[in-house]
Amino acid sequence: MKLTVLVHSAPYSSEAAYSAYRFTSSALAAGHEIYRLFFYYDGVHNSNASSTPPQDEFDLVKAWSELIKTHKLDAISCVSSALRRGVLDPQEATRYEKEAASMGAQFVLSGLGQLVDANTNSDRVMSFGA
Numbered sequence: 001m002k003l004t005v006l007v008h009s010a011p012y013s014s015e016a017a018y019s020a021y022r023f024t025s026s027a028l029a030a031g032h033e034i035y036r037l038f039f040y041y042d043g044v045h046n047s048n049a050s051s052t053p054p055q056d057e058f059d060l061v062k063a064w065s066e067l068i069k070t071h072k073l074d075a076i077s078c079v080s081s082a083l084r085r086g087v088l089d090p091q092e093a094t095r096y097e098k099e100a101a102s103m104g105a106q107f108v109l110s111g112l113g114q115l116v117d118a119n120t121n122s123d124r125v126m127s128f129g130a
Helices: 016-029 041-047 060-071 079-084 090-095 113-121
Strands: 002-007 033-039 075-078 108-110 124-128
Touching: 002 016, 002 041, 002 113, 016 033, 016 060, 016 124, 033 041, 033 060, 033 113, 041 060, 041 075, 041 079, 075 079, 075 113, 079 090, 079 108
Parallel strands: 002 033, 002 124, 033 075, 075 108
Antiparallel strands: none
């Protein structure tokens, strides 16, 4: 089955982002295809490479990055949601004259057209968070 995972929640604001991560990991282990990961609203915080949880806590942002890299997943952070929350790739940081980029290298900034495409090309879209 071809799946898209839509994440609306920040990594540590609720269990939703962690549940999305566990679902994605389990789906891949079961042989399903992840067509796209789409991080929307506060979910874009999952792509913030500057996130630094305490050493004794699970680093969900790092876990997402490793999962994406290992499985070569298409991981999109909504550009308008990310800009509002200060999650910038190098190009946007330069464009808006910010001191640094904060988005992880495995993520891509893009628009809602990618979500529409994912809906069209997936068997199911699983949504996590409010």
